[in-house]
Amino acid sequence: MRRAFLHLGAGCLTLATIVGTIPSARAWYDHTSVMDRVQKRLEAEFPEPGPGNTWNGRLPLEANAPINRYYDVASLLLLQPRAAENLPSKDARTLHDLLRLGAEDPDHGIDIDLPDSADPSDDRRYMGGTKGPSSAGFRHMFWSGWDWRKPFRTFQIPARALGQAPDRIELLANEARDRFRKGDVIWGGRILGWTIHYLQDLTQPFHAVEFPTFEMVPLRALLAWPPTEALDRLIRESTRVVTNYHWAYEGYVRHALLAGDASPFKECFEKSGGTLFVNSPRDLALEIANRSIERAHETGEALVAFVGHHLKEPAVSVPLNPKQIPVEELLKSPEKTAERDRLNKITCESLRLTTDATIWITRWVFAK
């Protein structure tokens, strides 16, 4: 198996055109459903967000009204100007809502169809292409590079580090902090929400490695005829299969999060997983990405055991047919108890990290 992969690099030039056809995947699918639980602990542990601010006090409406200020922010932070009217946070009226809705903003167009100058390392070529919804992916992921000490867990094409998530987290966290210090609560809060989005993305293992498990690689694609096409076919099929599992995972987790008190993840947000010993937003991002590599293999294996091997079948495309994943049955079926418990356990660790990272960055932004 290893030999087959060592040869994969030669096919990477075609990867962009292949992955470019796949709709963008969204970590945790819906960040507001994650934030609804995260913010309970955040606001209990950190009740005063800076002098004179409260989480639920109404912000002056006129301060938020000129969404036109988005155009200035977009040119400063290299964002897609067209996204101005699509931001869920444009309706926020409290600091609580700015974080909750701001954490959803980055999946609504701010990173798509950017000029080449926003991607000097040409990462989009390997992470979703340069056009359309999937062109945002390079800012929402970070694959830290192939590491010979963990050759399978870190296997990726190409072998260098890919993705801007840590860079964006560093940039946005500093911008949010500066704005709060200058008294700009509206944009400080919104940009903190954005920062939280990218951190939460990195806690989802599919955003920290290209292949969570080799189980997701359909090696039979190598048997394609003529042999010159076998490699392209393997890459195309791997991407399709990984995307199917990525979407299946997020669909299931979202459904389980929305189950209220019956959610198997209810307690994952209530207690810290331990102190995060880091000094800066960038170090936080890298630490989280590293921890996600450690959870990726178990997440991938548990997921395949839970939802089944059929997502590898040639006719299956979960992004095009999300109903192919019976989320209600997965959440409740008694026959699936052992597999479900296994996946829930490792997912709970990711959600605990999501909460801890959100609290860490919020404290950092408000620190003196």
Ligand SMILES: [Zn+2]
């Ligand atoms: Zn994202």
